[in-house]
Amino acid sequence: MALKRFRMHIRIPRGWEISDREATPEHLVFGRRAALKALGAGSILATGALPAAAQQAGAAPPLRDGIARNEAYPGVRAITAEREATTYNNFYEFGTDKGIFRAAQRMPLRPWTVKVDGLVDTPKEFGIDDLLARMPLEERVYRLRCVEAWGMTVPWIGFPLSALLKEVGVRSDAKFVRFETAALRDVMPGLRQSWYPWPYIEACTVAEAGNDLSFMVVGAYGKPLPQQNGGPLRIHQPWKYGFKAGKSLVRISLVAERPKTFWEAIQPSEYGFWANVNPEVSHPRWSQASERLIGSGERVPTQIFNGYGEWVAPLYMGLQRERLWA
Numbered sequence: 001m002a003l004k005r006f007r008m009h010i011r012i013p014r015g016w017e018i019s020d021r022e023a024t025p026e027h028l029v030f031g032r033r034a035a036l037k038a039l040g041a042g043s044i045l046a047t048g049a050l051p052a053a054a055q056q057a058g059a060a061p062p063l064r065d066g067i068a069r070n071e072a073y074p075g076v077r078a079i080t081a082e083r084e085a086t087t088y089n090n091f092y093e094f095g096t097d098k099g100i101f102r103a104a105q106r107m108p109l110r111p112w113t114v115k116v117d118g119l120v121d122t123p124k125e126f127g128i129d130d131l132l133a134r135m136p137l138e139e140r141v142y143r144l145r146c147v148e149a150w151g152m153t154v155p156w157i158g159f160p161l162s163a164l165l166k167e168v169g170v171r172s173d174a175k176f177v178r179f180e181t182a183a184l185r186d187v188m189p190g191l192r193q194s195w196y197p198w199p200y201i202e203a204c205t206v207a208e209a210g211n212d213l214s215f216m217v218v219g220a221y222g223k224p225l226p227q228q229n230g231g232p233l234r235i236h237q238p239w240k241y242g243f244k245a246g247k248s249l250v251r252i253s254l255v256a257e258r259p260k261t262f263w264e265a266i267q268p269s270e271y272g273f274w275a276n277v278n279p280e281v282s283h284p285r286w287s288q289a290s291e292r293l294i295g296s297g298e299r300v301p302t303q304i305f306n307g308y309g310e311w312v313a314p315l316y317m318g319l320q321r322e323r324l325w326a
């Protein structure tokens with residue numbers, strides 16, 4: 001309610017109102033080589049070995065070797081250049097423009113824990129490295145379609161959300177999964193914008209969470225997921241608009257009631273709970289019929305369910321009366 005009163009006086013700027021020129025693409029490599037160079041550990045490169053002691057404080061260690069690509073979900077489009085995908089981001093905790101990657105580097109990725117709790121048989125708190133060691137990591141090339149009508153295609157590394165939920169056991173009275181992003185006041189300047197309903201909350205149904213496409217992302221382009229893309233752990237459900245993909249998660253809760261999500265709390269007439277991609281249902285302020293590909297700038301037609309209908313359409317049988325498309 002306080003938020004509504006505020007909105008009468010303060011105009012909340014939105015990402016799509018910011019021109020692309022304000023984003024500052026930069027030749028940045030966030031990978032292991034750069035980290036090693038910064039550490040002056042060039043000789044280690046020759047052997048490929050990285051002693052634990054050489055890890056920069058707060059940095060994520062390299063992912064394990066031999067993570068294979070799962071070809072079941074073809075990316076279809078050309079993969080977006082790593083530089084583009086890691087320098088053109090939405091992460092409002094660090095600011096409302098697309099060039100937050102610099103500010104995001106201040107967020108330490110270690111130590112990091114994620115709690116899985118609520119209506120589960122055994123609530124657990126996982127250290128991220130323990131989780132990475134336990135989970136069946138694979139690479140999946142998924143498209144990402146932002147509600148702002150741009151898209152990219154990224155080789156993500158992660159594991160099915162269902163594998164994590166199996167670890168805790170979902171009770172039959174759980175109906176929704178709630179994803180909570182870290183709220184770190186010291187490193188996230190966006191949190192000072194107190195009219196936003198922090199922390200960033202997203203959610204889906206238990207049935208959606210159980211769909212094999214629901215992917216917990218821990219890496220991209222063969223490397224640990226960088227801060228600006230939601231490292232060390234985010235959710236990605238590629239048939240939904242990108243705002244459903246909560247980043248840098250610290251808590252995943254199984255609940256009975258449908259959670260109020262971040263954008264829904266801010267503007268329910270524009271951002272709904274389901275947010276499935278549909279070219280025929282316009283956003284109140286722009287068309288969703290096509291999207292601009294980040295990198296090439298090419299404009300391509302948008303597909304229903306972002307092209308993943310074959311896997312997810314059955315989830316919505318009988319729900320036609322719901323506002324599934326916004």
Ligand code: MTE
Nearest residue numbers: 089090091092146181200229242243245247
């Ligand atoms: N998660 C948090 N915590 N905060 C955000 O501002 N933005 C969302 C989503 N997840 C956002 C977030 C939006 S609008 C999009 S399109 C995607 O992240 C963008 O992911 P990317 O930067 O990896 O492309």
